[in-house]
Amino acid sequence: MKLLNYSFRCLACLHQNAMNSWEIVHSYAEAACKTLRSHENPTPPASGDKQQVRIWSGKMAGALNLSSTLFLRQLPSTKTPKSSISIRATSRPSESSSTSVGTKENENVGFSSSFSPPPNFKPPEPKRFGVRPDKIFDVLGASLALVFRLGTGIFVSGYSASLVPKNEFPPDKYALEIAGFKVKETSKLGPRPTKPIEIYEFESCPFCRKVREIVAILDLDILFYPCPRNGPNFRPKVLQMGGKQQFPYMVDPNTGVSMYESDEIIKYLVQNYGDGNVPLSLSLGLLTTLTEGFAMIGRMGRGSIYKPSKLPPAPLEIWAYEGSPFCKLVREVLVELELPHLVHNCARGSPKRQELYEKAGHFQVPYLDDPNTGKAMLASHFPGRGSV
Known part of the structure; x- marks a missing residue:
């Protein structure tokens, strides 16, 4: 001691x-x-x-x-008018996000209806696995999770891979290339929900991380409502909906089910959208919880405390997955700013990798699409550059 x-x-x-x-x-x-x-x-x-x-x-x-x-100074809580906020998004990749935001009052402290990119904004060319010199330690800290969690959240359910000669692989299909071969990746996914599942959580909570890992494994589209400490919008909403501020909190608009407790949420998701079996790395009880906590040591609680921001009319869309340290850095910022975001999970073996490849002409995550400004950005525009 x-x-x-x-x-x-x-x-x-x-x-x-x-x-x-x-x-x-x-x-x-x-x-x-x-x-x-x-x-x-x-x-x-x-x-x-x-x-x-x-x-x-x-x-x-x-x-x-x-x-x-x-390590971090807590921001003083700001009293804001109570409001009821609703943001909805479609999970269909061929459609643009359909969103609506409503409040009981005409003015919401964090809300702004006017959004535009910075003056003379021009996205640079993407660079794979490049790291800005000032972000090296951030990426290393975020990479600790790969060790403590043994890669949980990197592969989708039923993942398998095989090498195929490059000349036998369709040129318009996404695949890694290794020494003249293409890596053909497949998976076995369960039923797909019609609407995105909604999850209220924040980054540095080990119980929330457990749920983020399972939705990456199940390859689900998730509408995240960030609930950082002192957040004026979604923490009060969870209290209003469920009766207590406990996280994670899940709402499934497809079935009308809502619940607390990470283990119960995991069981519900694998039963409805998977093969019914909870992965071993998420079923070890206390050991799972402790390793989830150790996995976040390198980030020292980032993604936990609210930073004043403007609430956009529509949620941002991001292609990412829990196992990527590059995606982790971007999501920390989204949570701290309390920005609702629709995550298209695309761990290895996900068919959504092909969808992003067709959409952007290139696969690299994180990939951000902001319907409020009309701007889309590949991973090189983010602090850690990106992973494939």
Whole structure:
């Protein structure tokens, strides 16, 4: 415990410019250490008591994860008029997003009906796997998840790959090329929902990450409503809909089902849109929760605290997948700005890779399409460049 306390102090020193005072850092470190001390030689609750198991594992993951409260100054909460916000989008790739935003009041503090790209905006040419020098450590931090989660969320359900001679592969089809061969990738997907499933969550929550991994594996289109701390729009909406501010919270407009609890959401999704089996990496209980927490250590709570922004009339669309560190950096910004976004998950083996290839003439993620400004951007315009 002395070693852990010392580590917290060292890390706090590195980030002291972002804190009000050393006393605040010390108090948070002490609180985290007390949490760990209270779980020395821990004995988990009985497996039958799901609520107690969830609370206990959450405390352990939260204590082990370097939460943003240790390093980032919390923004003061801003009182905003209560409003009811509704944003809808279609998941059909051949159609443009159909959206609507409504409020009970004529004016919404974060809402703006006027959007335009920056003056003289011109997207650069895409570059695969390129990293800006000032973003190297960000990408490395986001890549820790690949180690702790053993690549969960990189491949879709039923993924398989085979090498095909380049001259035997259709030239208009997306595929990786290796030494004169094309990699033919296939998958076995379940039923597709007609409307995008809605999920309310935020980046640095281990329980939310579990759900993001399963929707990538199932290759589902998801309309995410970010709920960062102090967010004025969607946290109150979750409280209004479900009775408590707990995340993740899922709403399936296809069946009328809504629910809390990450494990229950995962079971629901695999039963309705998969083969009914929860992947092993998401069914290990406490071990899954702890590794999800460790996976986010490198980002130190990014994507957790609200930054004032303008709420757009329509959700942004982004082609991405949970296993990509490049996509992670972009989604952190979307969550902090509380921008609703429709994610077209396209992990390896996803047929949506071909759809993006046809749409953009090139496959590289993350790919952002903003219907509010009419601009679309390949991955090179983002901090980490992109992955394939």
